[in-house]
Amino acid sequence: MMNGRGLITCRQRSGILSMMALLMLSMIAGCSQSNPNQGTIPEQSPQTQATVSTPVAQLGKTKVVTTFLPIYLFTKAVAGNVADVEILVPPGTEVHEYQATPENVKAIATANVLVKNGLGLEEFLENTVKNAENTKLAEIDASKDIKPLNEISPIVKTRKEEEDHAHAQGNPHVWLDPVLAKQQVINIRDGLIAADPANKATYEANAAAYIKELESLNNEFQQTLQKTPSCTFITFHDAFPYLAKRYNLKQVAVVQIPEDQLSPTDVQNAVNAVRKYKVKALFSEPGVDNKLLSSLSKDLKLTLHPLDSLETGETEPQHYFKAMKANLQILETSCK
Numbered sequence: 001m002m003n004g005r006g007l008i009t010c011r012q013r014s015g016i017l018s019m020m021a022l023l024m025l026s027m028i029a030g031c032s033q034s035n036p037n038q039g040t041i042p043e044q045s046p047q048t049q050a051t052v053s054t055p056v057a058q059l060g061k062t063k064v065v066t067t068f069l070p071i072y073l074f075t076k077a078v079a080g081n082v083a084d085v086e087i088l089v090p091p092g093t094e095v096h097e098y099q100a101t102p103e104n105v106k107a108i109a110t111a112n113v114l115v116k117n118g119l120g121l122e123e124f125l126e127n128t129v130k131n132a133e134n135t136k137l138a139e140i141d142a143s144k145d146i147k148p149l150n151e152i153s154p155i156v157k158t159r160k161e162e163e164d165h166a167h168a169q170g171n172p173h174v175w176l177d178p179v180l181a182k183q184q185v186i187n188i189r190d191g192l193i194a195a196d197p198a199n200k201a202t203y204e205a206n207a208a209a210y211i212k213e214l215e216s217l218n219n220e221f222q223q224t225l226q227k228t229p230s231c232t233f234i235t236f237h238d239a240f241p242y243l244a245k246r247y248n249l250k251q252v253a254v255v256q257i258p259e260d261q262l263s264p265t266d267v268q269n270a271v272n273a274v275r276k277y278k279v280k281a282l283f284s285e286p287g288v289d290n291k292l293l294s295s296l297s298k299d300l301k302l303t304l305h306p307l308d309s310l311e312t313g314e315t316e317p318q319h320y321f322k323a324m325k326a327n328l329q330i331l332e333t334s335c336k
């Protein structure tokens with residue numbers, strides 16, 4: 001109830017899937033008909049092309065499969081037009097408890113590259129990759145060399161054994177810190193270059209442009225949030241510890257793993273946490289209209305705003321900046 005992310009129906013979902021399939025078909029058709037050389041590097045010599053040995057790569061673009069939205073956005077930004085990028089977890093479905101479909105297995109079976117967030121987020125992936133039996137698949141772990149956080153912010157959880165489980169590989173929500181997002185983009189860029197060296201120059205140029213935007217986003221966050229140091233907020237999704245650490249905020253996460261329902265215990269925990277910490281704001285998720293939460297915020301005289309974890313949303317690479325700037329605005333208002 002708390003969470004809109006898990007509520008999509010099968011009908012909606014298959015609708016989205018077939019829409020995506022149609023879109024992809026039309027993209028493929030559009031590319032092969034109108035402009036087969038779109039996106040290739042001008043200085044690319046026939047010799048470089050000859051070094052690409054697999055039939056798949058010779059006939060078409062590198063096929064890259066990504067797991068969920070932020071990783072799709074970053075990969076799409078780096079790949080531009082020179083590789084085909086797909087997403088396994090359709091926006092609107094919950095990544096934390098995602099169950100793979102036969103289509104997912106097929107997508108991985110025919111892919112050249114798989115890009116994941118890592119840090120234990122994509123629990124469905126190990127078996128799905130196994131079932132796909134694709135021995136030539138190159139895997140990119142976008143969180144390579146990122147040091148995960150464990151207990152950086154107070155986490156109020158209701159079940160001890162699940163807390164231990166959840167922390168096996170640290171918190172996975174690194175993409176919500178623009179600085180770590182930059183590291184993810186670098187990892188994706190390097191992985192794509194290794195898998196498809198013919199398009200190195202394009203991957204480098206695209207990544208550089210996106211990284212520049214991430215750097216200016218980081219500056220914007222820094223300049224805005226330094227005015228409200230140590231602003232403490234409560235979330236019901238333990239998604240913002242990296243962002244909080246980066247910009248000197250304090251997240252108190254009141255969550256009951258698997259974080260998709262708000263129980264009376266959670267509400268009581270929130271009340272206790274507000275008393276214990278000097279809390280400025282309560283944050284829910286976009287698209288979530290929870291009466292329990294809004295009456296709680298009224299009782300506590302705290303603002304209730306949506307803070308976007310970007311686990312779902314639009315599939316344009318620029319969506320990352322749009323959603324993060326909206327988050328910044330909400331943080332600024334709430335922390336005043």
Ligand SMILES: [Zn+2]
Nearest residue numbers: 096239309311
């Ligand atoms: Zn999450």
